[in-house]
Amino acid sequence: MRNTPNAVMMFAAGFGTRMKHLTKDQPKPMIKVSGRPLIDHALDLAEAINPERVVVNLHYKPEPLLAHLEGRDVHTIVERPDILETGGGLRNALPQLGDGPVFAMNTDAIWVGPNPLALVLDAWEPDNMDALLMCVPVARAVGHSGAGDFTTSPDGRLSRGPGVIYGGVQIIKTDLLSTIPDKAFSLNVVWDQMLAQGRLSGICYPGRWCDVGHPEGIEMAERMLGAVDV
Numbered sequence: 001m002r003n004t005p006n007a008v009m010m011f012a013a014g015f016g017t018r019m020k021h022l023t024k025d026q027p028k029p030m031i032k033v034s035g036r037p038l039i040d041h042a043l044d045l046a047e048a049i050n051p052e053r054v055v056v057n058l059h060y061k062p063e064p065l066l067a068h069l070e071g072r073d074v075h076t077i078v079e080r081p082d083i084l085e086t087g088g089g090l091r092n093a094l095p096q097l098g099d100g101p102v103f104a105m106n107t108d109a110i111w112v113g114p115n116p117l118a119l120v121l122d123a124w125e126p127d128n129m130d131a132l133l134m135c136v137p138v139a140r141a142v143g144h145s146g147a148g149d150f151t152t153s154p155d156g157r158l159s160r161g162p163g164v165i166y167g168g169v170q171i172i173k174t175d176l177l178s179t180i181p182d183k184a185f186s187l188n189v190v191w192d193q194m195l196a197q198g199r200l201s202g203i204c205y206p207g208r209w210c211d212v213g214h215p216e217g218i219e220m221a222e223r224m225l226g227a228v229d230v
Contacts, residue, residue, distance in 0.1 A: 009089075010046065015059075020215060101172060109213075111209055123156075131171065132170060136165050136204065157201055
């Protein structure tokens with residue numbers, strides 16, 4: 001089995017409830033930031049590392065997103081009848097993603113700086129880790145509130161606690177997905193198994209990051225992008 005990821009899984013199936021009226025008639029990845037849908041910002045990052053395949057899962061109001069992606073070199077999976085969450089969605093996509101570790105990324109964040117997918121690939125050590133998460137220090141997480149998801153040790157090992165948040169990009173081995181009995185489940189369940197074995201690692205993003213999971217995040221992300229263009 002290969003140890004280097006060559007496929008990208010994009011999570012685009014969620015209901016986007018925090019976006020309120022903005023997701024009444026469209027899925028969250030179609031919300032525009034600086035004139036472009038969120039999904040396009042994410043695809044720019046994925047395409048820049050030249051993966052063998054990109055897979056996008058869909059569930060809530062998939063038609064606009066399917067139409068938008070038509071003609072692009074992207075594989076789509078519509079989860080029916082129920083949404084599978086991140087863990088179930090990733091497991092459901094494995095026939096298209098192939099064996100071995102994969103990149104997995106959310107589509108509701110804006111990154112300004114080095115490509116986070118390239119950074120996790122450079123830092124990936126499959127002998128020492130089962131997943132490598134791109135994290136953002138709480139103090140630099142634009143549009144995000146809370147104390148953080150993880151605490152980082154000097155060697156990059158993660159533990160639950162305050163300090164950094166998961167930014168939405170990772171490399172993850174998929175072996176443990178088969179051990180979860182539930183059909184729909186969060187990747188947090190798999191991370192907890194990796195944490196127990198000391199196999200969950202993280203690195204901190206050196207650029208700027210913004211959470212666009214809520215309406216206020218749109219303007220925040222546009223200001224961040226605009227500052228770069230000046």
